[in-house]
Amino acid sequence: MPLSYYACANCGFWQRHFAPPDCPVCSDTRNDLPEDGWHFLPETQVAATHDGDFRQVADDLWAFTTTPNLGLAGTGWLIVRPEGNIAFEAAPYHSARMLTKIAELGGIRFLAASHAHGYGALFQLQREFGPEMLAIHKDDLAMTKAFRVTTPYDDVLEIAPGYVLHHVGGHYEGQAALHDRPGRRLFCGDMFKINQDEAGRSHAISSHKAYHKDIPLTHNEVRHYRDVIAPLAFDAVLTPFEYAPEVDRDVAVAALDEALTRLPGVKRLPLGERA
Template sequence: MTTTFAICATCGVEHSYPLPPVCAICADERQYLPLDGVQRWTTLPDLEDGRTIDIEEIEPGLHAFIVQPPVGIGHRPLLVQTDRGNLLWDPPGFISEDAIQRVRDLGGIAWIAASHPHMFGVQLEWANAFDAEVLVSEKDAGWIARQGDAIRLWDGVLELAPGLSLHRLGGHFAGSAIAHWAGADNKGVMLASDTFAPNPDIGTVTFLWSYPNRIPLSAGTVERIVNSVQDLEFDRLYGNFAPFPILHDAKAGFMRSAQRHIDWVSGKNDHLT
């Protein structure tokens, strides 16, 4: 494993040397520095100590990565299998020989895409292991902290394979994206990450500019997001953390949640407060 880069210990994103005084992603208003305000860096060899990546099938053709102990934000990456190649979505901030072998057995990786910069992880390191492309939403290119030849910028809608496409919706970040996949049953699967995040009530989502600091998106932005996904069908919806997936009728829940959000941020429910 290479040690030519470091990983922010708070968000798990790879950075080239020379390192900045603070990780820009963590210092941003949407995220946070460690409690004492001191930036911490780690490296792959440091993270290797006893750490594992379990890979579990969560529905036919869709696998989840469980990194233990978690790295950075501790999100849950997903691997989508297609006949044309596989997509690693929201790559982890860690990679291991065991995980590489397991992913090889699942057909390898053709494309790597993060929904937004909090999820970049060690995307170039995964790309190097599989000779894969790293697809970065053009509007978030300024957040890339480790450049490499594998990186390709995209915007709008990017069709990767029949039934698998990336859509830039913006919101949480200007480049925030979702992946839409037909699913083995063709009913549609939304890999929403936190472009809109599933809630504990199992069936609704929320739209925030900052999740940890709870800053909402406006009615206009949510309307724009709704317009961008209106033509996509999806039965299931997965966020970038394991809890609260919507496993049935997800689009109806999404549409209901969007209207609810718009109502609340436009003051329609002020009489209840």
């Protein structure tokens, strides 16, 4: 069997392999195993059965998603700027139409992701656009075999003036957030889960080690999130799954403060209710 790209049908994680023996994301405690055994979809099959959508979220920000859903159904964010576009996270797969749109918007100069649940088809973006940087925190390198990390980093990495990756750990050892200072946004990975209604309005916020199993973070993990984000100015958070303009810096910090007032435990804190 020749080397090729395969997506896990359960979570969408891509591996370059000849016959993946298992999926490291699903085998991990932070995701569920498939009920009916492993199914790995070759790239040709995914390409033949999936398309995607894109939408403009703000003047300089686009969101890319895959249809029908593949795996965890994340979102790829593209920050458009004259000095070179920044892509953070990736859609689970990009159709030719999506790649053409990214090219029309100026391609990708800098590429990064929060952690394995946000990787999507990063390999495809690197293959298509050859960005000068693909930055992943050093503690998550074991998950990056489908693409080539050009720029591993420690605690902080300013990928372009005003755009700073911060290691936050917690949910994943190497989890990182991207602070977009010019746009006053925090691309926060799965530091936060934002519950939203069908219209996309946010109504609750929580943090987890493992979302499916409701395993909470430890106090030190929550404290570390707080230490990193409290000094940052932002008016919205963006996870791989949600855009939440209702969650600014004060709301996010208050949610972490609330978690530190009680025993570790997952609580979906209604927005508007402060500790």
